[in-house]
Amino acid sequence: MKKLLLIILVFAGLTGFKHSTIRHISGTVYSKDDGLPLPGVSVIVDGTSTGTQTNTSGKYTINVLDGKKTLSFVYVGFQTAKVQIGKSDTVNVYLQPSTNSLNEVVITGYQTQRRKDISGSVSVISADKAVTSNKLLLQGKAAGVSVISQAAPGSAAQVTIRGISSFPTSVPANDESYKGLNENGFNDVKSNPLSTFSVDVDAASYSNIRRFINNGQLPPADAVRIEEMINYFHYNIPGPINNEPVAILTELSTTPWNSKHRLLRIGLKAKTIETKNLPASNLVFLIDVSGSMNEPNKLPLVKSSMKMLTDQLRAHDKVAIVVYAGNAGLVLPSTAGDKKTTINDAIDNLSAGGSTAGGAGIKLAYKIAKENFMAKGNNRIVMATDGDFNVGSSSDEDMEHLITKERESKVAISIMGFGMGNYKDSKMETLADKGNGNYAYIDNITEAHKALVSEFGGTLFTIAKDVKLQIEFNPAKVQAYRLLGYEDRMLNKEDFNNDKKDAGDMGSGHTVTALYEIVPAGIKDDYAGSVDPLKYQKPATVATNKGSDEMVTIKFRYKEPASTVSKMSQVAVNDNPKELKSTSADFRFAAAVAEFGMLLRDSEFKQGSTYAQAINLARAAKGNDEEGYRSEFVRLTESAKLLAKSELAAK
Secondary structure (H helix, E strand, O other): OHHHHHHHHHHHHHHHOOOOOEEEEEEEEEEOOOOOEOOOOEEEEOOOOOEEEOOOOOEEEEEEEOOOOEEEEEOOOEOOEEEEOOOOOEOOEEEOEOOOOOOEEEEEEOOOOOOOOOOOOOOOOOHHHHEEOOEEOOOOOOOOOEEEEOOOOOOOEEEEEEOOOOOOOOOOOOOOEOOOOOOOOOEEOOOOOEEEEEOOOOOHHHHHHHHHHHOOOOOOHHHOOHHHHHOOOOOOOOOOOOOOOEEEEEEEEEEOOEEEEEEEEEEEEEOOOOHHHOOOEEEEEEEEOOHHHOOOOOHHHHHHHHHHHHHOOOOOOEEEEEEEOOOEEEEEEEEEOOOHHHHHHHHHOOOOOOOOOHHHHHHHHHHHHHHOOOOOOEEEEEEEEOOOOOOOOOOHHHHHHHHHHHHHHOOEEEEEEOOOOOOEHHHHHHHHHHOOOEEEEOOOHHHHHHHHHHOHHHHHOEEEEEEEEEEEEOOOOEEEEEEOOOHHHEOOHHHHHOOOOOOEEEEOOOEEEEEEEEEEOOOOOOOOOOOOOOOOOOOOOOOOOOOOOEEEEEEEEEEOOOOOOOEEEEEEEEOOOEOHHHOOHHHHHHHHHHHHHHHHHOOOOOOOOOHHHHHHHHHOOOOOOOOOHHHHHHHHHHHHHHHHHHHHHHO
């Protein structure tokens, strides 16, 4: 009887005990006013330190312990939404725009997520640094700012600051540097019939601009490089045929911001090689571990990014790791790509501290790359830094001299920029430009995936090198022209046929788009310009082919990766423009991005450009936007429109 009673009691105890379960909740967050997905929304399980963020398509996934019933959705410029979790594991949310959209900054910290990857979509600092005795630590003047703490110190904290939109917080003081940029103007065809430039596949400017706008401020004008904004996006350009490395596409229509002008789109597409067929790689990860990298959106994000790249490596690939702070050192000798645990352990063991001897790090990385050089392989340094060098060779000029000398080794360099506050864009652009490499700005883990996984081949493997374009305009059809962007890629006309002149490279699957604004012949226009007749010599007679419909002839040169001799192709474009509404979605979207760039720069050539026009043009040209980048652009332009309106009102 006692045994039976004991069994009953044990059974009753077991039935009364219930293991905690975890639900996997996922969904999409949209803007209620236009239905577009919202990237970078903070999703928090109420009463816990569990949180995540939406990706570029507005999607999220979060683990919720049984008994927790409420999710909070927080996004700058929108009202916070608290949503009850029902029986369904799918929770889609529509956020309502806030009337305080320009006067609110949200700072979110997760106490238990010490290595949380921080998105540039919101201003974020850790909870223990942000809140002390329910007070936010501010640097500088904070008049008119109220702080609302919604959690006790030491717990998961969410702090909302209401007041002026641009006060200084505990984000590092702004010591960022950007290379001065003199915008391309209109050229008279009779005196300047040729336009020559190098291709540029970099896209750092766009993601950096996104970081500024998502943090509630417009970017400095020199941070806006229109060609990098345009080339951030994928365009549906047919690939080359007959085993050629590059194909060309053209399209001509009306300029959206001036109906009297033409807009010419030139698109290049490098052939795509499947990853399994790519040559073996000899890589050197060059990682900045100086004290300035000791921020959540720097070294922790670098580590995650490098691990993503490591995941793409094959057994016949090799990678070494060089780090630099006060000095440079080798922390991992060249190691086979299938030894992922060894490589990842070396990455995990990195920590930040000390000064920044960037020049010494670059020299050592090239030395290691040359020691392991693969004659028929891909030899490349992948550098991750904020660019804030302060020991030894450190100026932009020092870096240009150093990298120009080192590129003779046939080792390329890819630059991955991280962080804010002390970010040195000018230095990193110089390194990538002069080092036969490319340059990306990594503001969040999604951008790291784009650059190092989705665009792996384009980032690391060169298909065509020293790619140049030269456009000849027919004066019978064209009065004047202007190239949008590429200011730091302009070449002399003689450089086009000079195979010793360095130019940009294109990687596997890369696309490059260039836009020319054209003033047709016979149009009365302030931008065509005029020059008084010469007194001492007669101007040379310009030959015109008036019987031809050709408006321009486009020539482009390139070299095979192992060749020192270039090849040339050319195509003519007739003066037969399409109506804007009949052009491809790619044409209209690229035009919208260019218009947005001119507005951000407050360009003297913006003419009839407006944020509303750029938004409408882009929204109607999203096309097959599977990854959500074009939708994100629309949202970004809308945010910039609000910020520009706020700045104007404050003047």
